[in-house]
Amino acid sequence: MQDYSPLTYKQCIKKEIHTFPITLKNYIFGLLPIFQWIHRYNFSCFTDWLLQDAIAGITVGMLIVPQGIAYAKIANLDPQYGLYTSFVGVTLYCFFGTSKDISIGPITVVSLLVGQAISKVTEQHPDISGPEIAACLSLFAGMVTLVIGLIRVGILVDFISEPAIAGYMTGSAITISLGQLPKVFGIHVDTHQAPYLIVYSFFKHLNETKLDAAFGLTALVVLYAIKLGGIRLSNRVPALKKALFFLGIMRSGLVVIIGTLISYFINVHRKSNPVISIIEQVPAGFDAMGAASLNMTVLKEASGVLPSIILIMILEHVSVAKSFGRMSNYVIDPNQEILAIGISNIVGSFFGAYPCTGAFSRTAVMARSGAKTPMAGVFSGAVVVLALYVLTPAFYYIPESVLGSVVIHAVIDLVSGPKFMKELWRSSILEFFIFVIAVVVTCFIDVETGIYASVGLSLLLMLLRLARPTxxxxxxxxxxxxxxxxxxxxxxxxxxxxxxxxxxxxxxxxxxxxxxxxxxxxxxxxxxxxxxxxxxxxxxxxxxxxxxxxxxxxxxxxxxxxxxxxxxxxxxxxxxxxxxxxxxxxxxxxxxxxxxxxxxxxxxxxxxxxxxxxxxxxxxxxxxxxxxxxxxxxxxxxxxxxxxxxxxxxxxxxxxxxxxxxxxxxxxxxxxxxxxxxxxxxxxxxxxxxxxxxxxxxxxxxxxxxxxxxxxxxxxxxxxxxxxxxxxxxxxxxxxxxxxxxxxxxxxxxxxxxxxxxxxxxxxxxxx
Missing domain, CATH: 3.30.750.24 (STAS domain)
Structure with a gap:
C-alpha cells in the first residue's frame, strides 16, 4: 500500500542543521557571482573574448555618455552627475551581477522622479542643494534594495503584472516627451506641472520659439531617419547590415557631436550671450565625491516619491535581465540582481550619483554588440572616465535642444503600441483597463500616482482572482x-x-x-x-x-x-x-x-x-x-x-x-x-x-x-x-x-x- 510519511519537526531541524554549512557556503559565494564565471573565461580564445567584451563595452560607453548628460537634465541636475551615475553602475555590476548584457546607469523614469523629488525638497528647503538630495536618495534606495537582495525576497516583483508596468511606463514616456518638447523649441515652460498643463503652456508660448528649434527638430529627424532608414537598407543590402547596425547604435552620439560642432562655430565668440541654449560649464573629474549621509528632512519630504523610485529600479532591472537572459539562453538570479543595484547605488552615492538601475536600451545594445561576459561593463566605465577627464571642455557647447531630442527619441520606444493594446484587449479586458487607467493617471496627475494606481489595481485584480476561483x-x-x-x-x-x-x-x-x-x-x-x-x-x-x-x-x-x-x-x-x-x-x-x-x-x-x-x-x-x-x-x-x-x-x-x-x-x-x-x-x-x-x-x-x-x-x-x-x-x-x-x-x-x-x-x- 502506498503512503507518505511526513517529516517530523525534529527530522526537519536535523536536516537543516546538516545542510546548513553547504547552504551558507553557497549563499556567501552567491553574493559574488564573478567567482563563478571568471575561472571559466575562455583562455584558449582569451583575445577573442576580451576583444568582444571591449567592443561591446566601448560601444555602450559611447551611448551612455550623451544619455547620461541628457538624463541628468531631466533630474534637475548638472550634466556631470549623469556621468557619475553611469560610471559607478557599469563598473561595479561586473562583480555582483549575473547577466552578461545588463548596463546599469540612469534611466528616464527614475530621472524624472528624482527631478520631481529635488524640486519638491528645494521648494520647501532652499538651503538643501539638488546634488545632496540626489545622493541621499541614492543611498537610501541602495540600502533598501540591498536588504531585499540579501534576504532574498525578490519574488515580490512577480506580483506586479505586465500591463501595470506597461501602463506607467507608457504614461512616463509621454510625460517625459512632453516635458522635453519646450526645450526642443527653446521655450521656457514650467515642466514640473502635469503633462496636460505643459502642453497647454507650450502652445500658449509657441510664438516664443527660438533658433533652438532648428537644432532640436533637425536632430529628431536625423535620429529617426538613421533608425528607420538603416532597418530598410539593411534588409535590401545585407552586406551593409553590420555597418548600419553600429551606425544605428552610435546615432545619438553622432547627432550630439555634430550638433556640438555647429554650436561651437556659432557661439565660440559669444560665450556670454549664446545664440542657442547650451549646457555650458562641466567640471572635469569626480568633482562631487564625498561621504553621503541620510538626511531625514530629505527622506521626509521625498517619502511620496521614494517607494516609486525603488519599485521602478527593481522592476525595470529584473524584467530587462530576465528578457535578455531568455534571448541568450542563460538564467539570472533576481535576488542577486537586486543586490547588485543596491550596492551600485550605495557606492554611487559617495561619487555624487543619483539612483540608477538597468536600462533597456543600453542592455539591448550590449547584447547586440556581442558581449561575452559582464566584464564588458568595465570598458563602458572606462569610456565614461575618459569623457569626464578629457572631453568636458567639449561639453560646454552641447545644445540643450539636441539633448531634448535625444531624450524624446530614447523614451518614445517605451510607449506601448497598438499591437500590444490589441492583444491585451483580447486576452483580458480588466488588465486592458488597468493599463489605460495607469496611462491616464500618469499623464493627468503625476508619475508616482500613476505607478501606485497601476500597481494597486494589479494587486487588487490578483486578489480578486484568488478569491473567486472556478x-x-x-x-x-x-x-x-x-x-x-x-x-x-x-x-x-x-x-x-x-x-x-x-x-x-x-x-x-x-x-x-x-x-x-x-x-x-x-x-x-x-x-x-x-x-x-x-x-x-x-x-x-x-x-x-x-x-x-x-x-x-x-x-x-x-x-x-x-x-x-x-x-x-x-x-x-x-x-x-x-x-x-x-x-x-x-x-x-x-x-x-x-x-x-x-x-x-x-x-x-x-x-x-x-x-x-x-x-x-x-x-x-x-x-x-x-x-x-x-x-x-x-x-x-x-x-x-x-x-x-x-x-x-x-x-x-x-x-x-x-x-x-x-x-x-x-x-x-x-x-x-x-x-x-x-x-x-x-x-x-x-x-x-x-x-x-x-x-x-x-x-x-x-x-x-x-x-x-x-x-x-x-x-x-x-x-x-x-x-x-x-x-x-x-x-x-x-x-x-x-x-x-x-x-x-x-x-x-x-x-x-x-x-x-x-x-x-x-x-x-x-x-x-
Whole structure:
C-alpha cells in the first residue's frame, strides 16, 4: 500500500542543521557571482573574448555618455552627475551581477522622479542643494534594495503584472516627451506641472520659439531617419547590415557631436550671450565625491516619491535581465540582481550619483554588440572616465535642444503600441483597463500616482482572482463501450483484443476484470462540445473540480460553490413532518413533497478533483469540515468524501489529520479493492509468452492494493505473438484517496455493489 510519511519537526531541524554549512557556503559565494564565471573565461580564445567584451563595452560607453548628460537634465541636475551615475553602475555590476548584457546607469523614469523629488525638497528647503538630495536618495534606495537582495525576497516583483508596468511606463514616456518638447523649441515652460498643463503652456508660448528649434527638430529627424532608414537598407543590402547596425547604435552620439560642432562655430565668440541654449560649464573629474549621509528632512519630504523610485529600479532591472537572459539562453538570479543595484547605488552615492538601475536600451545594445561576459561593463566605465577627464571642455557647447531630442527619441520606444493594446484587449479586458487607467493617471496627475494606481489595481485584480476561483461540476463521457475492438478494425494494426479471440485474453480479462467497466473522461458539465455525449453519473454522486488552492481569501466562496453544486444536482434526504420542528430555512411539508417528486437522486458521495490544489490552510480545513457537517445534515446520512489527483504531500497530510482519508470512519474499508496477499500464487500463464510473464510477475508487489481500474492491456500487431503487459499501479493506503476521478467513481460503484449483495432488499443501485 502506498503512503507518505511526513517529516517530523525534529527530522526537519536535523536536516537543516546538516545542510546548513553547504547552504551558507553557497549563499556567501552567491553574493559574488564573478567567482563563478571568471575561472571559466575562455583562455584558449582569451583575445577573442576580451576583444568582444571591449567592443561591446566601448560601444555602450559611447551611448551612455550623451544619455547620461541628457538624463541628468531631466533630474534637475548638472550634466556631470549623469556621468557619475553611469560610471559607478557599469563598473561595479561586473562583480555582483549575473547577466552578461545588463548596463546599469540612469534611466528616464527614475530621472524624472528624482527631478520631481529635488524640486519638491528645494521648494520647501532652499538651503538643501539638488546634488545632496540626489545622493541621499541614492543611498537610501541602495540600502533598501540591498536588504531585499540579501534576504532574498525578490519574488515580490512577480506580483506586479505586465500591463501595470506597461501602463506607467507608457504614461512616463509621454510625460517625459512632453516635458522635453519646450526645450526642443527653446521655450521656457514650467515642466514640473502635469503633462496636460505643459502642453497647454507650450502652445500658449509657441510664438516664443527660438533658433533652438532648428537644432532640436533637425536632430529628431536625423535620429529617426538613421533608425528607420538603416532597418530598410539593411534588409535590401545585407552586406551593409553590420555597418548600419553600429551606425544605428552610435546615432545619438553622432547627432550630439555634430550638433556640438555647429554650436561651437556659432557661439565660440559669444560665450556670454549664446545664440542657442547650451549646457555650458562641466567640471572635469569626480568633482562631487564625498561621504553621503541620510538626511531625514530629505527622506521626509521625498517619502511620496521614494517607494516609486525603488519599485521602478527593481522592476525595470529584473524584467530587462530576465528578457535578455531568455534571448541568450542563460538564467539570472533576481535576488542577486537586486543586490547588485543596491550596492551600485550605495557606492554611487559617495561619487555624487543619483539612483540608477538597468536600462533597456543600453542592455539591448550590449547584447547586440556581442558581449561575452559582464566584464564588458568595465570598458563602458572606462569610456565614461575618459569623457569626464578629457572631453568636458567639449561639453560646454552641447545644445540643450539636441539633448531634448535625444531624450524624446530614447523614451518614445517605451510607449506601448497598438499591437500590444490589441492583444491585451483580447486576452483580458480588466488588465486592458488597468493599463489605460495607469496611462491616464500618469499623464493627468503625476508619475508616482500613476505607478501606485497601476500597481494597486494589479494587486487588487490578483486578489480578486484568488478569491473567486472556478469551482465546476464534472460530467462523464464514455470513451468505449463494453464490447472490445478487434485489431483488424484498426488501420494501424493495433487495438484491443476481441473477447472471443483466444482463451488467453478471456483468462486475462477474468483475472484482471479489464472488461468490467466502460472507460470515461470527465469534463465540465457546461462544456458545449460534450453536452450530448455525457452519460449520467451514478445516482447521488457529485464530482467537483477546483481550479486553485483553498486559502482563507477564497475558502468561503469555495464552500458556497460546492454547496450550490451539490444542492442543484441532488435532493435532501432530511424531511420534517412536524411543522413545529421545521427551521426557517427548511421547506414546508408541501414544498418537501413537491421537491421529492423531482427526479433528483439523494446525495450519497462527493468526489473532489484536487489536481490544481497544492496548498491548504487552517481556514480551508475548517471550511471543509463545515461543508461536511452541512452535507450530512442535508443528506440525513453520512456522506462519503473522496479525493483524487492529490499532488501535494502536505495537502494529503492535512486531509488525513482532518479525518478525510477514511470512509465512514473505517480506514480498513476496502471499497471494492482487490488485495494481493503474500500467500497469493504467481499469475498463471494462460498461453502468454515467458518474457511477458516475467514482466507481469516483476511488477507485482505482495503488499500492493489495486483497483481493477488500473490494469491495462496492450497488444502487438495481429501477425505477432500476443504479448500482454499488465501495468500495476498501487492504490493509496487511505480508501478515500484515488489516482483520478474515474478510480474514485469506480470505487464508489464497487462499494455499492458489495452492499447490494449483502442487502439485496435495499435500494437498487445503477451499475457503473
Amino acid at each position: 469551482v465546476s461540476s464534472l460530467g462523464r463521457v464514455k470513451l468505449n463501450s463494453k464490447r472490445a475492438y478487434s485489431s483488424s478494425s484498426n488501420s494501424s494494426g493495433h487495438g484491443y483484443l476481441e473477447r472471443s479471440t483466444t482463451s488467453t485474453t478471456d483468462a486475462l480479462k477474468d483475472i484482471y476484470s479489464i472488461d468490467k467497466q466502460d472507460r470515461y473522461i470527465y469534463v465540465e458539465e457546461t462544456d458545449s462540445h460534450y453536452t450530448r455525449l455525457m452519460d449520467p453519473l451514478p445516482p447521488g454522486v457529485v464530482v467537483i473540480r477546483l481550479s486553485s488552492s483553498i486559502l482563507y481569501p477564497n475558502a468561503n466562496y469555495v464552500s458556497e460553490r460546492i454547496t450550490d453544486i451539490v444542492r442543484s444536482r441532488t435532493q435532501t434526504g432530511a424531511s420534517s413532518t412536524n411543522q413545529e420542528d421545521r427551521t426557517w430555512n427548511h421547506p414546508s411539508s408541501k414544498e418537501d413533497l413537491l421537491h421529492r417528486l423531482v427526479t433528483k437522486p439523494y446525495l450519497d458521495s462527493i468526489v473532489l478533483d484536487f489536481s490544481a490544489v497544492d496548498k491548504l490552510d487552517a481556514t480551508a480545513i475548517h471550511i471543509l469540515h463545515s461543508i461536511q457537517q452541512a452535507m450530512d445534515q442535508y443528506a440525513a446520512k453520512t456522506v462519503e468524501w473522496h479525493f483524487c489527483h492529490i499532488n501535494s504531500i502536505q495537502v494529503r497530510q492535512l486531509l488525513i489529520q482532518a479525518g478525510f482519508g477514511t470512509i465512514g470512519g473505517a480506514e480498513s474499508q476496502s471499497s471494492g479493492l482487490k488485495i494481493l496477499n503474500k500467500t497469493d500464487e504467481e499469475v498463471p500463464n494462460y498461453g502468454i509468452s515467458d518474457r511477458s510473464m516475467q514482466t507481469i510477475n516483476s511488477l507485482r508487489d505482495p503488499m500492493i492494493t489495486m483497483d481493477d481500474n488500473f490494469y491495462s492491456c496492450y497488444t502487438a500487431p495481429k501477425d505477432c505473438e500476443y504479448q500482454s503487459i499488465v501495468t500495476l499501479l498501487p492504490s493509496d493506503k487511505y480508501p478515500a484517496f484515488h489516482w483520478d476521478v474515474e478510480a474514485a467513481v469506480y470505487s464508489i460503484s464497487q462499494s455499492r455493489q458489495s452492499e447490494e449483495v449483502k442487502r439485496p432488499s435495499s435500494i437498487t443501485v445503477t451499475t457503473y
